[in-house]
Amino acid sequence: EAGVTQFPSHSVIEKGQTVTLRCDPISGHDNLYWYRRVMGKEIKFLLHFVKESKQDESGMPNNRFLAERTGGTYSTLKVQPAELEDSGVYFCASSQASRGRPGELFFGEGSRLTVL
Amino acid sequence: RKEVEQDPGPFNVPEGATVAFNCTYSNSASQSFFWYRQDCRKEPKLLMSVYSSGNEDGRFTAQLNRASQYISLLIRDSKLSDSATYLCVVKSYNTNAGKSTFGDGTTLTVKP
Numbered sequence: 587e588a589g590v591t592q593f594p595s596h597s598v599i600e601k602g603q604t605v606t607l608r609c610d611p612i613s614g615h616d617n618l619y620w621y622r623r624v625m626g627k628e629i630k631f632l633l634h635f636v637k638e639s640k641q642d643e644s645g646m647p648n649n650r651f652l653a654e655r656t657g658g659t660y661s662t663l664k665v666q667p668a669e670l671e672d673s674g675v676y677f678c679a680s681s682q683a684s685r686g687r688p689g690e691l692f693f694g695e696g697s698r699l700t701v702l
Numbered sequence: 703r704k705e706v707e708q709d710p711g712p713f714n715v716p717e718g719a720t721v722a723f724n725c726t727y728s729n730s731a732s733q734s735f736f737w738y739r740q741d742c743r744k745e746p747k748l749l750m751s752v753y754s755s756g757n758e759d760g761r762f763t764a765q766l767n768r769a770s771q772y773i774s775l776l777i778r779d780s781k782l783s784d785s786a787t788y789l790c791v792v793k794s795y796n797t798n799a800g801k802s803t804f805g806d807g808t809t810l811t812v813k814p
Contacts, residue, residue: 619802628704629746629789629804642801677745691738691791691802693745 588612590694592678598700604666607697611660611680617689618661619681620653623696624674632676635661647672668701675699705729708790708805716813719780723808725773725790734793735766737775739786740807746789749775780812 591610599605611618620632632651633643637658646653650669655661665672675696681689708725715721727735735752750757752764752773763776773790790805 621804628706628806631801631803634801644801690748690751691746693747695745 590678590680590692592694592697594697596698599668600702601670602667605668605699607663607676609661609678609694612692615680615682617681618655619679620663621677622674670701673699673701703728705803706790706792706805709808711808713810714813715780717780717782720778721780723775723788725805727771727792729794732792732794735773736791737764738789738791740789741786782812785810785812
């Protein structure tokens, strides 16, 4: 069974440009999360989709970040315009919660973003 | 203060050693607890869930103390392949699936 896949694995862009990251969760997983790890810091929550709905976007840093999950399958995270401090590794994770049991998070390998 | 705090490390131990990692969390409403493992430049992967009664999986033992808001991971008989960063993860449920908060991670290097 395919795991969580992310694209691109690495993106290098200049400040002010736009980048779109894509995540394909494990088939059938309703829950999709975006996390980010900035150099030297902990992995931080960005937002959570349940199917196509944004359940929690409290971790989104500012309005330069836009996440979508049209149709409740894959998700995109767009950064526009990118700033230097956006550099880091963006992880996507998915889970299928079942009542009374915490859903294990399955992570993709991450998309490394470098803003020059 | 961070929501989840871990031993800063790094831990450098010889093969066969026993090593323990500690983690504290500040949100008393936290409901689920996990240890994830992350290899260099790879994604985090679930190592084990942490249950109230404590649980063991081979050489790994996890403990939870809700009163002290403290979680631990003990690794016995360390192997070279245990070298990785260990992430303490705490989940609070304000939705069906909840939001996970990560600690900074503790890096372990096991040497021959």
